[in-house]
Amino acid sequence: MKARRSQLAKVADGRAPIGAPAGCRLFRMPSMDMYEGEAEYRLFLDMSGVTQEEVAVTLEGHTIRIEARAVPSLVPGCRPLHVEFAAADYLREIAIGRGVDSEKIQARLNDGVLELLLPKSKAAAGKKIAVAGGVR
Amino acid sequence: MAGGVEERGRPDSVAEAIEQTFIKLDAGGAAEQKRDSQISQKAPARPEPRERRRGGTTRLDLAEVLGSNEAAARMRSRIAGVEPDHQRPAPSSETSARRTPRERRKGGTTRLDLEEVLGSREAAAQMRNRIASLQPASQLKGSTSDRSQRSPAAESTATSRAHVGRRPKGVELESTPPDSEAALPPAADTSRAPLTAALSEAASGARAGQVVLTRVDMQDRTKLASMSARYPEVNIFDSGTEIIILADVPGLDLKTLAVTSDGHGLTIAGHRRAEPRMEGAVCRWRERSSAPFVRTLRLPETVEFTRASATYRNGILEIRAPKGQPVFKITVQ
Numbered sequence: 001m002k003a004r005r006s007q008l009a010k011v012a013d014g015r016a017p018i019g020a021p022a023g024c025r026l027f028r029m030p031s032m033d034m035y036e037g038e039a040e041y042r043l044f045l046d047m048s049g050v051t052q053e054e055v056a057v058t059l060e061g062h063t064i065r066i067e068a069r070a071v072p073s074l075v076p077g078c079r080p081l082h083v084e085f086a087a088a089d090y091l092r093e094i095a096i097g098r099g100v101d102s103e104k105i106q107a108r109l110n111d112g113v114l115e116l117l118l119p120k121s122k123a124a125a126g127k128k129i130a131v132a133g134g135v136r
Numbered sequence: 137m138a139g140g141v142e143e144r145g146r147p148d149s150v151a152e153a154i155e156q157t158f159i160k161l162d163a164g165g166a167a168e169q170k171r172d173s174q175i176s177q178k179a180p181a182r183p184e185p186r187e188r189r190r191g192g193t194t195r196l197d198l199a200e201v202l203g204s205n206e207a208a209a210r211m212r213s214r215i216a217g218v219e220p221d222h223q224r225p226a227p228s229s230e231t232s233a234r235r236t237p238r239e240r241r242k243g244g245t246t247r248l249d250l251e252e253v254l255g256s257r258e259a260a261a262q263m264r265n266r267i268a269s270l271q272p273a274s275q276l277k278g279s280t281s282d283r284s285q286r287s288p289a290a291e292s293t294a295t296s297r298a299h300v301g302r303r304p305k306g307v308e309l310e311s312t313p314p315d316s317e318a319a320l321p322p323a324a325d326t327s328r329a330p331l332t333a334a335l336s337e338a339a340s341g342a343r344a345g346q347v348v349l350t351r352v353d354m355q356d357r358t359k360l361a362s363m364s365a366r367y368p369e370v371n372i373f374d375s376g377t378e379i380i381i382l383a384d385v386p387g388l389d390l391k392t393l394a395v396t397s398d399g400h401g402l403t404i405a406g407h408r409r410a411e412p413r414m415e416g417a418v419c420r421w422r423e424r425s426s427a428p429f430v431r432t433l434r435l436p437e438t439v440e441f442t443r444a445s446a447t448y449r450n451g452i453l454e455i456r457a458p459k460g461q462p463v464f465k466i467t468v469q
Binding site: 031032033034035036037038041042044046047048049050051071074075077078079080081082083084085110111112113 | 370371372373374375379380382384385387388409415416417418419420421422423424448450451
C-alpha cells in the first residue's frame with residue numbers, strides 16, 4: 001500500500017513514468033483542434049496547468065515545436081488518494097506547409113488552452129493566369 | 137396528430153360519432169334494421185363531403201342515412217343511455233358531424249371505432265370503462281388541451297412527447313381518452329432516464345472507505361461508452377485537514393460550471409468552451425472535446441461541503457473541502 005502510494009506520488013509529480021528507464025522524461029502530447037478559415041488556420045491545444053511563462057513555441061524550419069512545463073499536479077505535503085493525470089511536461093511538434101506565413105504566427109494562452117494563429121501566405125493563395133484569345 | 141388530440145379531448149362528440157356510425161346495433165328492432173338497410177343502400181348515391189372519403193373511413197351521418205333531420209332526431213331519441221343528444225337541436229349536431237371528420241383526417245390517420253375493433257358493443261363498453269379507470273381525472277376535467285390532461289407521471293418525463301411521436305401513426309382508437317400516452321408501458325420512458333437517476337444508480341455502487349469514481353453522461357446513458365474518455369481526469373489528495381480535488385478541465389466555461397454535493401459525494405458538471413465561430417471556417421482536425429460533462433466523486437471521508445472552496449487556474453479546477461466530524465464510537469449498553 002505504501003509502495004503504491006509513493007508510486008502514485010511519483011506519477012503525479014511527473015518524475016517517474018511507469019516502466020520507463022531511469023533518466024527519462026515524461027511528456028504529454030496535448031490534444032489539438034485545427035480550424036481553417038479563409039485567411040488563417042487556428043490551432044487549439046489543451047495544456048492545463050501551464051502558465052504563460054512556462055510555454056515555449058518555436059519555429060524550426062517547417063516545424064512548430066510546442067513545449068511547456070506543467071505545474072506539478074501533486075499538492076506538496078499531501079497524501080495522494082487517487083491519481084488520474086500527471087503533471088508531465090507537454091511536447092508536440094506540428095509540421096506546416098508552405099501555405100502558412102511563418103513570419104506572422106501568433107500564440108495566446110487562455111485557461112489552459114493554447115491558441116495558435118497561422119495566417120495563410122499570400123503566395124499560396126494562387127495566382128490567376130489570364131487566358132488570351134488566339135489571333136489568326 | 138394535433139387535430140386528433142384535440143378531437144379526443146371532446147368526449148361528447150366522440151360518443152356522438154360512435155352513435156351515428158353504429159346506429160344499426162343500437163336500434164334493436166328488426167323493422168328498424170330493415171328500414172335502415174333499405175335506406176343505407178340508397179345512401180351511397182348521395183354526394184358526401186369530399187373530406188370524409190379521404191381518410192378511407194366509412195362514416196355515415198345519421199341525418200343523411202335516414203333522409204331527414206327529423207328522422208335522425210327521432211332515431212337518436214330511441215337510443216337509450218348513449219348521449220342526451222335529443223336535447224340539442226338536430227341541425228347543430230349535423231354541422232358538428234360535418235365539421236369534425238375534416239379535423240380528424242388532417243393527421244392522415246386511419247381511425248377505428250372501438251366497437252368495430254372489438255367486435256361487439258359490450259366489449260367496447262368494457263374497454264372504455266377500463267380506459268376510463270386508468271385515468272379518471274382526465275375524464276372528469278374534459279379540457280381540450282392535450283398537455284393539461286397528462287397525468288403527473290407522464291408530465292414528469294420530459295421525453296414523453298417524443299415517445300408520443302414515435303407511436304405507430306396508422307391506427308388510433310377513437311374513444312380512447314386523451315391521455316392514452318400515459319397508458320403506454322413505462323418501459324418506453326426508462327430508455328432515457330433522468331440524470332439524477334443515473335447519478336444515484338452510479339453512486340449506489342460505492343462502499344464505505346472506498347474512493348469510487350463514476351463517469352456519468354449528462355444526456356444519454358447509451359452514449360456513455362463512447363464519451364467516457366472525454367470526462368475530466370481528477371486527482372484526489374488528503375492534506376490531513378482537507379480533501380483536495382484537482383480536475384483537469386482546460387478551456388472550461390465558468391458560467392456553466394456547477395459543483396454540487398448531495399452530502400456524500402461531489403458532482404462536477406460543466407461545459408468546455410466551444411471555439412469561437414470563425415466566418416467560413418472548417419474544422420480540419422479534432423481531438424479535443426467540447427461536450428458537456430458530469431462527474432461524480434464519492435469521497436472516502438466525511439467532508440463539509442458547505443465550507444468547501446473552489447478555484448480555477450490555468451485549466452485546473454481545484455476544490456478544497458475541510459474534513460468533517462471524525463468517526464466516533466458508539467457505546468453499547
